Amino acid sequence: MKRRAALQLLGAGAAALATRPWSPLWAGAGTSSDDFFIFIHAAGGWDVTLWADPRNETKGLVVPASKTNTDVGQLGHWTDAANGSFEILAPGDSALRFGPGIGNLFDHRNRLTIFNGIAMNSVSHEDAVVYSLTGRHRTGGSVPAASIDVVVANELGRNQLMPDVAIKFGSHYVGDNLGAHAIPLRVTSVEEITRSFARSDVVLDGADRSRITALLTDEARQLAGGSTHPEPYQQLAVQHAALPRLLGGDLGTAFDARQLQAAYPQFNYKSVVQGNLAVSAAFAVEAIKRNFVRCVSFNLGGLDTHGANYRQHAHTLQELFGTVAIMLQLLDATPHPTRRATRLSERTHIVVLSDFCRTPQINMLGGRDHYPNNSALVISPRFRGGRSFGRTDDEQLLPVEAGRFTDGRRAITPADVLATFLGAFAIDPRRYMRDGEIIRDVLV
Amino acid sequence: MIGEAALVGLVGLVGLGGCGRPDVVEPSAPAPLPAHHAFTLDATPKQHRRMVPPEAFLRAYLQWFGGLAPLEVQRRAKVDGLFDTWKDYLAALGLPDYQVDTPRMTESNTIMLATLGRLAEALCVRAVEHDLVAHPPIDQRAIFAFDEPDGDLTLAAFTPRFDVLHRTFLSYPAALAPADRAARFYALFREVASHHAGGGALTPARTAWAAICTALVQHPETELY
Numbered sequence: 001m002k003r004r005a006a007l008q009l010l011g012a013g014a015a016a017l018a019t020r021p022w023s024p025l026w027a028g029a030g031t032s033s034d035d036f037f038i039f040i041h042a043a044g045g046w047d048v049t050l051w052a053d054p055r056n057e058t059k060g061l062v063v064p065a066s067k068t069n070t071d072v073g074q075l076g077h078w079t080d081a082a083n084g085s086f087e088i089l090a091p092g093d094s095a096l097r098f099g100p101g102i103g104n105l106f107d108h109r110n111r112l113t114i115f116n117g118i119a120m121n122s123v124s125h126e127d128a129v130v131y132s133l134t135g136r137h138r139t140g141g142s143v144p145a146a147s148i149d150v151v152v153a154n155e156l157g158r159n160q161l162m163p164d165v166a167i168k169f170g171s172h173y174v175g176d177n178l179g180a181h182a183i184p185l186r187v188t189s190v191e192e193i194t195r196s197f198a199r200s201d202v203v204l205d206g207a208d209r210s211r212i213t214a215l216l217t218d219e220a221r222q223l224a225g226g227s228t229h230p231e232p233y234q235q236l237a238v239q240h241a242a243l244p245r246l247l248g249g250d251l252g253t254a255f256d257a258r259q260l261q262a263a264y265p266q267f268n269y270k271s272v273v274q275g276n277l278a279v280s281a282a283f284a285v286e287a288i289k290r291n292f293v294r295c296v297s298f299n300l301g302g303l304d305t306h307g308a309n310y311r312q313h314a315h316t317l318q319e320l321f322g323t324v325a326i327m328l329q330l331l332d333a334t335p336h337p338t339r340r341a342t343r344l345s346e347r348t349h350i351v352v353l354s355d356f357c358r359t360p361q362i363n364m365l366g367g368r369d370h371y372p373n374n375s376a377l378v379i380s381p382r383f384r385g386g387r388s389f390g391r392t393d394d395e396q397l398l399p400v401e402a403g404r405f406t407d408g409r410r411a412i413t414p415a416d417v418l419a420t421f422l423g424a425f426a427i428d429p430r431r432y433m434r435d436g437e438i439i440r441d442v443l444v
Numbered sequence: 445m446i447g448e449a450a451l452v453g454l455v456g457l458v459g460l461g462g463c464g465r466p467d468v469v470e471p472s473a474p475a476p477l478p479a480h481h482a483f484t485l486d487a488t489p490k491q492h493r494r495m496v497p498p499e500a501f502l503r504a505y506l507q508w509f510g511g512l513a514p515l516e517v518q519r520r521a522k523v524d525g526l527f528d529t530w531k532d533y534l535a536a537l538g539l540p541d542y543q544v545d546t547p548r549m550t551e552s553n554t555i556m557l558a559t560l561g562r563l564a565e566a567l568c569v570r571a572v573e574h575d576l577v578a579h580p581p582i583d584q585r586a587i588f589a590f591d592e593p594d595g596d597l598t599l600a601a602f603t604p605r606f607d608v609l610h611r612t613f614l615s616y617p618a619a620l621a622p623a624d625r626a627a628r629f630y631a632l633f634r635e636v637a638s639h640h641a642g643g644g645a646l647t648p649a650r651t652a653w654a655a656i657c658t659a660l661v662q663h664p665e666t667e668l669y
Contacts, residue, residue, distance in 0.1 A: 125545075162554070168544055170546075170547075173550060173551050174550075180551075183551045183552070183553040184553065185553050185554060185555045186535055186546070186553070186555075187535045187555060188534065188535045188541050188544050188546060191532070192532065192533065192535060192536050192555075193555065195528060195532055195533065195536075195559075195562075196533065196536045196555045196558045196559040196562060197555075197558055198562075199562065199565070200566075202569075202645050203565075203572075203644065203646055203651055203654055204565060204569070204636075204651065204654060204655055204658065205639075207639055208636050208639065208651075208655050209561075211632055211635055211636065211655070212632065212655055212658055212659045212662070215628060215632050215659055216659060216663060216664065218628070219625075219628075219663060219664055219665075220664040222622060223622075223664055223665065226622075232668055233664055233668070235551070235552065236552065236664045236667060236668070237664075239552065239553065239554045239557050240557065240662075240664075242554045243554060243557060243558060243561070246554060246558060247558065
């Protein structure tokens with residue numbers, strides 16, 4: 001290479017580094033194995049104009065929420081605006097702006113990191129959920145990458161009794177570099193966990209079961225030793241070895257739905273949409289408190305409002321974020337199970353994701369349909385609170401360029417959000433993800 | 445080139461046809477479609493290891509324990525709180541639940557093992573009650589197709605009986621398994637029987653047979669068919 005060309009290349013590289021606000025390298029914040037993770041899927045696709053990307057003016061395609069399309073009676077943060085819509089919440093102590101759906105989470109606004117204008121390129125629930133949770137679209141019918149909970153469990157959950165519990169959550173265990181410990185324990189309700197681990201002692205008892213699982217663990221290890229493909233036997237050995245701790249303890253009673261409701265009366269179990277699902281939040285707190293889990297993933301839904309049920313959408317959001325707010329309060333009040341003088345909230349990281357957002361215009365049925373834009377919420381000590389990143393255009397509510405990435409200026413994608421989250425824990429996203437770059441602006 | 449006269453004739457014919465009685469398809473009795481050669485195309489992806497479908501496990505369970513219908517299994521296993529309903533365990537068994545839009549599992553996990561273990565234990569206890577307590581003729585037994593010996597069970601007496609269960613659940617003779625397998629299961633038998641020497645719902649030996657059955661149903665080789 002000639003000297004001039006080399007200097008030009010060097011100069012171009014330096015200029016690129018100087019103007020790029022984020023690094024393609026991963027952040028390296030220090031891996032820790034006593035952090036806990038809660039991933040929440042706000043199922044159905046949320047109306048971001050009611051919370052993270054508030055709109056209260058009719059402009060372009062945007063028809064804001066108003067008293068004619070929304071039941072506002074029970075919305076704590078709804079204040080009438082002159083045009084019939086709502087007043088945007090713009091607290092003086094934060095750069096964030098909110099719509100009335102934020103509910104009680106508004107009180108924790110300085111702990112929230114919000115991604116707006118996430119380009120989804122999808123309006124299909126099946127595809128968009130996979131995209132939000134893995135950073136990849138479906139290829140045909142299959143899922144090409146592991147979901148975020150599985151990746152975190154693989155990296156940080158090795159020594160945990162239940163590294164990843166997924167309650168009605170779209171966990172996907174995909175990839176060659178995942179350990180057997182990261183296989184999600186996927187159930188459709190908390191009760192399913194307690195039922196699966198519950199046993200009658202009428203004939204065999206806990207001591208017998210421990211003997212049986214010890215024998216089966218040995219058998220699996222022996223078979224793995226003589227097998228050309230030992231992985232399935234090794235996987236079964238790990239799983240059998242974990243069983244005595246799960247079957248022998250008080251899991252059956254501690255995670256019983258009624259016990260959880262009694263232990264955590266703060267959650268609203270009678271709420272219209274999230275009531276039954278609030279038990280999952282109570283389970284998350286209890287399982288983390290007992291140091292049984294590394295990741296708990298669950299679903300808080302009821303947001304797919306295409307018709308007249310849109311009138312309740314803001315209220316459903318308020319319930320959803322209210323549940324998150326109660327979780328935060330409980331984590332604030334609970335000591336960390338293994339660290340002295342540390343609150344659980346200091347080592348617990350919450351991510352709330354949805355399929356996509358809803359159309360800026362109201363449809364013929366009075367609801368909003370699917371729209372290829374999205375927002376995401378992170379509550380984590382590793383993230384800068386009270387910040388948002390990314391944005392949408394004023395007239396169409398579509399993602400616009402958020403900055404310069406290695407592949408040029410573009411809007412952010414779910415892969416960027418997930419890569420940034422992994423980067424916050426010094427996990428190299430490239431081990432698991434094809435796409436996505438770490439956005440260092442939002443990291444502490 | 446068509447001549448003018450021919451063209452006029454053709455137009456005339458078409459016109460006559462149009463004025464004629466419309467075709468009517470007479471109704472007839474439906475006849476079965478002719479048979480075709482049918483073959484099954486296995487289009488499942490093979491590029492990765494994949495789990496045996498949970499349906500295969502469940503079907504095996506149903507066949508082992510007397511060719512029962514799923515609801516019959518549920519009814520029998522529910523007694524004494526040994527099991528609940530199939531619906532309570534769809535995801536835990538790895539099955540898809542289309543009501544809540546969860547796909548089928550692609551890997552086994554501890555909850556799945558625990559759930560299958562719960563079912564296995566329930567069915568084994570029922571099988572002991574049916575085969576060893578009720579004591580029907582050997583050919584009418586579901587699992588324990590042998591008689592219990594009088595007195596203590598020695599390894600020599602245990603091995604052929606264990607072989608019956610081994611052939612049932614693992615589909616091959618115990619003699620072809622790793623050399624110490626019968627001895628290891630015999631040790632389990634002795635430990636469980638000794639643990640229940642003080643008495644219980646079943647005799648110590650029958651409780652131990654229930655444990656052997658439960659272990660074989662969940663054996664790694666059984667689960668990896």
